[in-house]
Amino acid sequence: MSENRGVVYTGPGTVEVQGIAFPKMETPRGRKIGHGVILKVITTNICGSDQHMVRGRTSAQEGLVLGHEITGEVIEAGSDVENFQVGDLASVPFNVACGRCRTCKEQDTGVCLTVNPARAGGAYGYVDMGGWVGGQAEYVMVPYADFNLLKLPSRDRSMEKIRDLTCLSDILPTGYHGAVTAGVGPGSSVYIAGAGPVGLAAAASARLLGAAVVIVGDVNPTRLTHAASKGFETVNLSKDATLGEQIEQILGVPEVDCAVDAVGFEARGHGHSGVQEEAPAIVLNSLMEITRAAGKLGIPGLYVTEDPGSKDTAAKKGSLSLRFGLGWAKSHSFHTGQTPVMKYNRQLMEAIMWDRIKIADVVGVEVITLDEAPKGYSEFDSGVPKKFVIDPHNALKMA
Numbered sequence: 154m155s156e157n158r159g160v161v162y163t164g165p166g167t168v169e170v171q172g173i174a175f176p177k178m179e180t181p182r183g184r185k186i187g188h189g190v191i192l193k194v195i196t197t198n199i200c201g202s203d204q205h206m207v208r209g210r211t212s213a214q215e216g217l218v219l220g221h222e223i224t225g226e227v228i229e230a231g232s233d234v235e236n237f238q239v240g241d242l243a244s245v246p247f248n249v250a251c252g253r254c255r256t257c258k259e260q261d262t263g264v265c266l267t268v269n270p271a272r273a274g275g276a277y278g279y280v281d282m283g284g285w286v287g288g289q290a291e292y293v294m295v296p297y298a299d300f301n302l303l304k305l306p307s308r309d310r311s312m313e314k315i316r317d318l319t320c321l322s323d324i325l326p327t328g329y330h331g332a333v334t335a336g337v338g339p340g341s342s343v344y345i346a347g348a349g350p351v352g353l354a355a356a357a358s359a360r361l362l363g364a365a366v367v368i369v370g371d372v373n374p375t376r377l378t379h380a381a382s383k384g385f386e387t388v389n390l391s392k393d394a395t396l397g398e399q400i401e402q403i404l405g406v407p408e409v410d411c412a413v414d415a416v417g418f419e420a421r422g423h424g425h426s427g428v429q430e431e432a433p434a435i436v437l438n439s440l441m442e443i444t445r446a447a448g449k450l451g452i453p454g455l456y457v458t459e460d461p462g463s464k465d466t467a468a469k470k471g472s473l474s475l476r477f478g479l480g481w482a483k484s485h486s487f488h489t490g491q492t493p494v495m496k497y498n499r500q501l502m503e504a505i506m507w508d509r510i511k512i513a514d515v516v517g518v519e520v521i522t523l524d525e526a527p528k529g530y531s532e533f534d535s536g537v538p539k540k541f542v543i544d545p546h547n548a549l550k551m552a
Contacts, residue, residue: 159218159290160526160543165209168527173218173286176294178231181284182270187233190298192225195242195548196319196520197289199529199541201349202455206280207530210419210462213280220289220543221247221277222322224305224315228292236299242311243302244321244502245295246494249275249285252300263491268296274491289526291545303498306506315549316513316520317505319542320354325501325512327453327492328354328415332362334488335411335451339363342409344400344443346436348376348387350516350540351453352415356385357515359413361504368403370396372421372428379538383515390423396439410448412440417454418468433465434473441480449486456489516540520549 159173178189197220206213223245227237237243249269250262256273257265268275269283278287286293295301303321305311311318332355337343341364345352348371359367369380370388377387388399397407414436422432423439440450458471467474480487504510517539521529529541 187231189296191229198222218287220287223288242305247323326494326497329358330492331355331413331451331453332358336449347415414454452489
């Protein structure tokens with residue numbers, strides 16, 4: 154078996170489906186391993202984080218095989234793999250983690266210390282994250298399989314829920330992590346910045362955690378209409394009314410118990426005259442304004458160490474103009490960083506299987522073929538309320 158195809162970044166604004174190497178049991182630096190598996194990819198999702206690279210907002214090199222949200226079937230297991238067999242279905246956390254270092258043992262798998270020589274933390278198909286080949290492909294290799302993979306239930310049960318289960322690799326745990334680190338609990342009022350897939354996943358997670366009211370904000374009216382159709386309150390940030398004023402119209406007070414940033418560094422300004430301009434610190438500053446004293450901010454939205462595409466000189470180096478004094482004065486707690494998917498994915502899998510959360514419906518999962526991936530990238534960037542899921546082998550059509 155030697156053939157494989159994948160989605161390749163070919164330059165700012167473009168991706169192509171190309172023939173790529175069939176995966177080998179080795180690290181990106183060529184060391185042979187026995188702890189990996191090769192997966193036949195069943196589903197692999199397009200993530201908003203992928204869009205940052207495709208827009209040219211990172212230092213990603215042309216030729217990078219994209220994709221870190223992977224669900225697949227084991228077709229080959231290394232000699233050191235004990236808990237997985239050929240034919241098993243598994244969800245792949247986007248974090249590449251060894252399971253052996255200090256941070257992995259403390260469940261901080263988003264910052265594994267060994268899988269990336271450049272810095273803490275590894276991921277598939279992502280710039281500066283260790284060189285691991287991405288999974289928007291027909292086949293992919295997953296290292297440290299016994300540690301990294303989450304075994305799914307029987308094939309029939311899993312395929313019935315595959316549109317939901319595909320969200321376990323990143324988007325649902327990321328939204329859940331944002332809600333958990335923001336301190337969402339029974340009776341909470343929570344504001345979610347961003348009505349994209351991660352924001353909607355955070356909103357659904359907040360509801361699962363018992364929030365009394367979940368408010369979602371965005372500048373895109375189509376996304377807000379979708380969020381409202383799923384039962385969430387919404388605020389339109391393209392209006393000139395401030396965020397606090399719009400929240401007060403809903404709650405009677407201009408503040409919430411906790412807040413989640415599901416936007417990140419490519420945020421845009423508020424108000425009808427501001428939405429066309431990037432304002433990389435506006436989300437964090439606005440969340441500090443509307444979160445109550447001693448409240449918490451969960452920040453799963455992506456921020457980068459360098460943003461070469463920014464028009465702001467400071468932001469090019471990852472520096473933001475934060476009103477940190479406001480957050481300090483209000484005794485806010487901030488939680489940032491890559492989501493440690495394994496901390497949550499097993500519990501969320503059970504929530505899916507027992508119909509406690511219907512995440513595919515909330516985020517608008519739409520299944521496309523591998524050849525349709527470039528079109529999916531284009532439509533995703535237009536702001537449509539969809540989560541594109543690539544089905545490389547037409548497995549969902551045959552399910």
